[in-house]
Amino acid sequence: MDNTSPVSLDDELRNWPADEAEARAVQDRLRRHVRLDEPGPPPDFEGTVVGVDVAYDDARDVVAAAAVALDARTLEIVDEATAVGRISFPYVPGLLAFREIPTVVDALAKLAQTPGLVVCDGYGRAHPRRFGLASHLGVLTGLPTIGVAKNPFTFRYDAPGDGRGATAPLLDDLDGTTEEVGRALRTQQGVKPVFVSVGHRTGLDGACAHTLRLAPTYRLPETTRAADALCRRVLAAG
């Protein structure tokens, strides 16, 4: 069997796991399709960087997703799309993707232009099974993805330097080996770092460079800030 055969987005969405054991099996099956040998788009490429995020209303069982496209060079918003759906999975640490991806995919599909890079709110390779939300979304869509998280999850790190741009490796032990699964990146001086990891078809250096460029003023990338604001607005309205 060809372990790099293309993954069918429709098939994966149709066969969404019903419980935790199935979900972990999906991660173990799809993990091999992640491409770690591409650097990803250069820092000032011509195209769009798209931020995706979701907001929940557990009482109504509703999830709202937003995809906001920024010009990679100017960081101006050039396109926005949203989607609303039913919550397809409970929140389980390590299985976040199963809760967010179906609605995020719907929102992404409504964008006028194919994203050059997708920035996810969460992790990619920094994951207990090396297949976080950003990796999963990348494999399903084929798009270059990175993950930028607000919390270190279960990973170890030493505080990066105090200045903007300072980094420190995010470490995890698996099978008796310590691996740099991502980086703590200080996007603003004196402010808690964000936690960057590669998703699909990107490299860690580029992922950090993009994240820093996308966060000229605030701790979080403008992509994440814009997507977060939009999906909250949608949830509040509908």
Place this chain on the structure above:
DNA sequence: GCGACAG
């Protein structure tokens, strides 16, 4: 067994 745990 207990605690920790992306969003």
Place this chain on the structure above:
DNA sequence: ATCTTGTCGC
């Protein structure tokens, strides 16, 4: 994620 006011500071 979400529940939530005022408040300290640039």
